[in-house]
Amino acid sequence: MAKRNPNGAGTVTKRKDGRYQAAVYVPQPDGTSARKFVYGKTWDECDGKRKELVERAKQGIATPTRSAKLTEWLPYWLEHFVAAERKKTTHAKYETHVRLYLLPLLGTKGLESLSPRDVRTFLAKVAKKSSAATAKESHRVLRSALSAACRDELIVRNVAMLVQPPRVTSREVKPWTLAQTRTFLSTARADPLYAAFVLAIALGMRRGEIIGLRWSEVDLDDRVLVVREQVQRVRGELYADTTKSGKRRPVPLPRICVAALRWHRLRQAEARRAAGADWQETGYVFTTRTGRPVEPSNLYRSFVRLSKTAGLPAVRLHDARHGCATLLVASGVPPRVVMEILGHSQIGLTMNVYTHVAQDTQREALGNMDRLLKPQH
Template structure:
């Protein structure tokens, strides 16, 4: 009878691994922690190989000098680790910048000294309540340099909006969710805290009459084709500015949305992927847009000749007179001037997108078609954003049915 083959002993530094009484596998080893010390971490899995691979990955990251947050870390250390080692690889740069500001201004001052493993739902709820009711000028010393208001004992009561408090809560939930996935925490305590629902931002889309006035005023503008596209197709500002001529098939009458032009903190004006996977789409172009785009193409060719050697060929459909990308902030300023010339009330550029969807809904276009045109990831997003339109459409539908059935109700069933 042959003796059972003994498993090869793990080398020094590879950690330990064993099977628990509940059948799961557990492995432990020492890694570089977020505070610079070396701490023992534990990982779990359903098989020995899976668990060993998890631990090996942690140790490999540690050997490359990448810190691994542990449950013994303070929340401040863990959030910095998560931002710089995890979130930075998963988020768009502008989103990462907003997350970092949220962590720096609110989460670390409010919860940074708490141990991750000892954080409770009550801690999170107390923090959010305090954030909701505390003057931010007092908390962050915003008036100190100017010696105004809060700095001289006259609190301005500048509180965070419910939307911002919800955003802070969502950032904390995202960070702790990573700790749960990495088996550092058994559950995400931030998910057990319910924040008060905030009122969605109200937008005031253009009416059909206002939309016609806007398009009439835009015809004299150099960027007439851009405004026409924005109102007739609902493209986002970044998608419009990121359109290349190769994305436009003027013969087939289609546009393929692949990129978005954004200004980032490190790269300046940068071509980025679309907002979501659903945002990458092909849309049909109205006849009016095809005419204005052809005119715009001819104008751009004249500008190219006039600019001569100063022309910078970017391949973009909408550029400055010398071929350079248009800055989103400059487009916003131009848009406000156009509204003034048209004698229209001030709205955001993004409200052109809302105007497109609202006008289409009022014309009876199916919600699924609008969802695909706008590039929403889920139809629930479309239905939620434009919920304010549905009651009016329902009333019109009910009134139509009343007309069809008659108002007297005197007919007898046969």
């Protein structure tokens, strides 16, 4: 007698037309189970397909018995792919695009029936409703979701990859001049977060990296700190995570950073004594009066307030990274070194700054052509 498959493993039977079919109960994107049929010209071919379905079911991978709609797939993808593998900030951003744009405008479309034309129409509507930048980001989210569906063999092609995202004009960043930067630091010197602004300007550290810096990662004697984590607030939760690149990076400290951090440590020790039993020891460099991490929004508000007090043009705190890169490149620091200091994941990000600054150097160099090519009398 042929060995019978265990319950739930399905069976292979021969059809009247000579082909073979197998039926297996498989999980659906909505959490239910349904019977899935597969077919083959031979018993072995059909049994191989049956085994694949059983293995997918054991791993909890959804195998729709019909063409799943985006209303079913996108929430499943967010929960089982994005939430499990990506940072919370990424999950929050993707969830926003799914909730505000993808589900309302494409939710009724099936994964297999979605066409490039549908995607183009969708992007046009989002660009009109919001902006080209938002449409481009929604395109990226859709492309990622469909790539996951391809890997799960729910669809055979990713139609989002066949459609070009909208072109976005990058916002021109105009960092402060060296004189304006000095003016800001002079104005901020008495502020409790002065050392944080020094790190942002001199080292180009991100806001989350500054707030997530711990004293255990700072060595003022050897003049080095290690950027290991960042603190973010997402969906009302303040939490620590790895850096944007996921890597730790040691950064040598200029003397201005060492002096600012020594002064800040003295101020924090005084705050600890004043708080007494209310102090919560978290180990963070920048804290509230009771030891808790500084809110990211409060750091930005202080930066804006001090900028206005100094009478300086309005810039984002994040633009201090661009200003830092500009000063480093203008000083002759190689792009690869600038990339390591700023923690860029790709050299192309650094080269955008490098090219911007190099234009001034090129203009100065080509200015000598007038002298070199001037006719001799």
